[in-house]
Amino acid sequence: MKRLVLIFVLYLLVHTASAQFLDDFSAGLESVITYYNDDEKVINPGETDLRSNNYLRFNYFKSSFRASLQLESYIEEALLGYAPEFNNKLGLSMFSVAYTHKKLELSAGYLFDQFSSGLSFRTWEDRQLGLNNALVGVHLNYELIKKVNIKGFLGKQKIGFDISNGTLMGLNAEVGLGKGFDIDLSIASRYESYDTDNPDFKDFTNLYSSKLTYSAKSFYGHLEYVYKSKDALVELGNVIDSRLFSGNALAFNLGYFKSGFGFDATFRRLENMAFYTDRSTYANIYNQLIVNYLPVLTKQHNVGLSNIYVYQAQTQLNFLTGGKAGEIGQQIDVFYKFSKENSLAEKFKTVVAFNYASWFGLKTDFDLENRQYSSDFLKYGDKYYTDVNLKLNNEWTDRWSTTLYWINQYYNMELLEASTGTVSTNIASAEIYYTVNDKNEVRIQAEHLWTRDDKKNWVGGLIEYNFLRKFSIYVNDQYNYGNDNSLERIHYYNLGGTFRQRKTKFSINYGRQRGGLICVGGVCRFVPKSNGLTLAMNLYL
Amino acid sequence: MKTRQLLILFFLFSSVLQGQKTLPKISVKSLNGASFDLNINSEEQVLVVSFWATWCEPCIKELNAFNKNLSYLEEELNAKLLAISTDDSRTVSRIIPMMSGNSWNFEVYLDTNQDIKRALNIIDIPHTLIIHQNKIVYEHTGYLSGDEDELFKKIMEINNK
Numbered sequence: 001m002k003r004l005v006l007i008f009v010l011y012l013l014v015h016t017a018s019a020q021f022l023d024d025f026s027a028g029l030e031s032v033i034t035y036y037n038d039d040e041k042v043i044n045p046g047e048t049d050l051r052s053n054n055y056l057r058f059n060y061f062k063s064s065f066r067a068s069l070q071l072e073s074y075i076e077e078a079l080l081g082y083a084p085e086f087n088n089k090l091g092l093s094m095f096s097v098a099y100t101h102k103k104l105e106l107s108a109g110y111l112f113d114q115f116s117s118g119l120s121f122r123t124w125e126d127r128q129l130g131l132n133n134a135l136v137g138v139h140l141n142y143e144l145i146k147k148v149n150i151k152g153f154l155g156k157q158k159i160g161f162d163i164s165n166g167t168l169m170g171l172n173a174e175v176g177l178g179k180g181f182d183i184d185l186s187i188a189s190r191y192e193s194y195d196t197d198n199p200d201f202k203d204f205t206n207l208y209s210s211k212l213t214y215s216a217k218s219f220y221g222h223l224e225y226v227y228k229s230k231d232a233l234v235e236l237g238n239v240i241d242s243r244l245f246s247g248n249a250l251a252f253n254l255g256y257f258k259s260g261f262g263f264d265a266t267f268r269r270l271e272n273m274a275f276y277t278d279r280s281t282y283a284n285i286y287n288q289l290i291v292n293y294l295p296v297l298t299k300q301h302n303v304g305l306s307n308i309y310v311y312q313a314q315t316q317l318n319f320l321t322g323g324k325a326g327e328i329g330q331q332i333d334v335f336y337k338f339s340k341e342n343s344l345a346e347k348f349k350t351v352v353a354f355n356y357a358s359w360f361g362l363k364t365d366f367d368l369e370n371r372q373y374s375s376d377f378l379k380y381g382d383k384y385y386t387d388v389n390l391k392l393n394n395e396w397t398d399r400w401s402t403t404l405y406w407i408n409q410y411y412n413m414e415l416l417e418a419s420t421g422t423v424s425t426n427i428a429s430a431e432i433y434y435t436v437n438d439k440n441e442v443r444i445q446a447e448h449l450w451t452r453d454d455k456k457n458w459v460g461g462l463i464e465y466n467f468l469r470k471f472s473i474y475v476n477d478q479y480n481y482g483n484d485n486s487l488e489r490i491h492y493y494n495l496g497g498t499f500r501q502r503k504t505k506f507s508i509n510y511g512r513q514r515g516g517l518i519c520v521g522g523v524c525r526f527v528p529k530s531n532g533l534t535l536a537m538n539l540y541l
Numbered sequence: 542m543k544t545r546q547l548l549i550l551f552f553l554f555s556s557v558l559q560g561q562k563t564l565p566k567i568s569v570k571s572l573n574g575a576s577f578d579l580n581i582n583s584e585e586q587v588l589v590v591s592f593w594a595t596w597c598e599p600c601i602k603e604l605n606a607f608n609k610n611l612s613y614l615e616e617e618l619n620a621k622l623l624a625i626s627t628d629d630s631r632t633v634s635r636i637i638p639m640m641s642g643n644s645w646n647f648e649v650y651l652d653t654n655q656d657i658k659r660a661l662n663i664i665d666i667p668h669t670l671i672i673h674q675n676k677i678v679y680e681h682t683g684y685l686s687g688d689e690d691e692l693f694k695k696i697m698e699i700n701n702k
Binding site: 023024026027028030057059061063064066068100112113114117118122124125176182215220253255257258259260261262263264266293295296297299300302333334335336337339351352353433435438439441466469498500502503504505538540 | 561562563565566573574596598629630631632633634635637638639640641642643644653654655656659660661662663664665668679680681682683685686687688690691
């Protein structure tokens, strides 16, 4: 009994002392643990069977002060497809402190920020991609006067648990011009010294960026231009200091909207815009030390089979695969909700989404032997990729709703993968949601990919059952039944379940990964084929 | 005996850890650049904050459900909905046409480089919070149709206190 009293007194003391601290403190753990095992159809690459990625983040704030800390571990190795630098590592990955006083904010440590839309500078974290290119340094943000904001930074960049050789610095001004116009001007620079005899070679490489934005009642648009100063060509990690090339980006966006209708169109041209803090990491497949954000401008579909032929933005200057300097193309989006009274389309709450994207190489003239090239500014070169798609959402009753999807893709394997041929696909998907009662819901999806090219036809499907508002179980499969090679006709099946309680989440999955590109926000990571059992959890404090 | 004491100790301490979190200083920008201070506004009314993205199917289902119940949420429950988009610059231009095309009538705010999501220690979206008087009263990850009813009940409880 005495002990119980003692415990209670101790509790009260700790409670009083720590309650406020804990109210201002939060922690989140994200953990993914996979046990890889071979089966007769899918042999896992790599020696290690048990792999896990774990992220533990702490945030603390007190009035004008903020601090954060992130621990990461990759035991025994990182999940398949992540950079090998992470393998068998455990430790402090990031920390930061920030202080805000009126219109001034100062921060130091591992920091995330972007200038404008990120074409010249963006640091961000994406755990699914294994991408964390945080700035390691100092950052300042100051609202000079109303509608005039300036910011600047100086630092190195995070790579794995290490930091870059090169140094980054930048300045940015956002100015509201009135009457719906805003302008954004910036310069982002990378300094990396290099021993060279070439007098034209500069240790500094600068990206100058300007963006004009306009918005009105039912119109908006922007025009953005970035110029990258001359930098050395890099091939397979070797800096070729005798060959210097500049780069540039041009983007133009226009939108119109009213209730029930929205239209958006973007044109973009990129030439030699890939930019890394250390020159030697140019074009690395893990996106490490990327300085700027050059996302692919296509729609990311929620249809599994649409992710077999995935386009990635062509941002690099490359003489080794026949000569490539960038991309040019456009994307259009239209959303429309049927609202004509008493029509069937209105009754069944029909919303249509149309998207079209097409991307081409630049019109260029390459002298591969001498490592020289020239390009035409607004001319289109070889076709790389197109994607035309239509999505139809309906709510038939309070309980039934459906999503129908049709996607038509063209993918130039020869130019995009240095492989042979091109692929034209048609993909159809139907998805049904049925609410059984206020605690149970069923989701069924069926999809098919038709193509006469490459690996031929695929079929796929998913059944998911959500019950008691906390649990869900699912089974899905993708099957390349049309493959000419019978050994490649593999069922990529998965089954699993999820438990969620408020923000806590546990999930378990067993099955085969098809392999290919995992893309988030238009940046992709290659994952190999694998088979395994995965446990994942999100826990919070 | 010892086991029982340890269990009591564990539950007592976890009750300390599970307390309502204070809202950090957060100001969000709407699509037209206007600032909204969550700290000041949560003193006056209940805020429902939903983190979403144009590519996130359950997020869109959740926002459709909120839109359907918007007048109930705003007028009867006296709450304000803030849909904070975590779309980065790849998809941020799809927000306005998607909003208009779905006839959404609530305001959308931007978290283009996920600074707010990080400050609130959010891992997955959709992630929905109820904020009142500078406290995070309720949090929820994921969406199944009908989840909004539980959220409305919570708001009613707060209003009745």
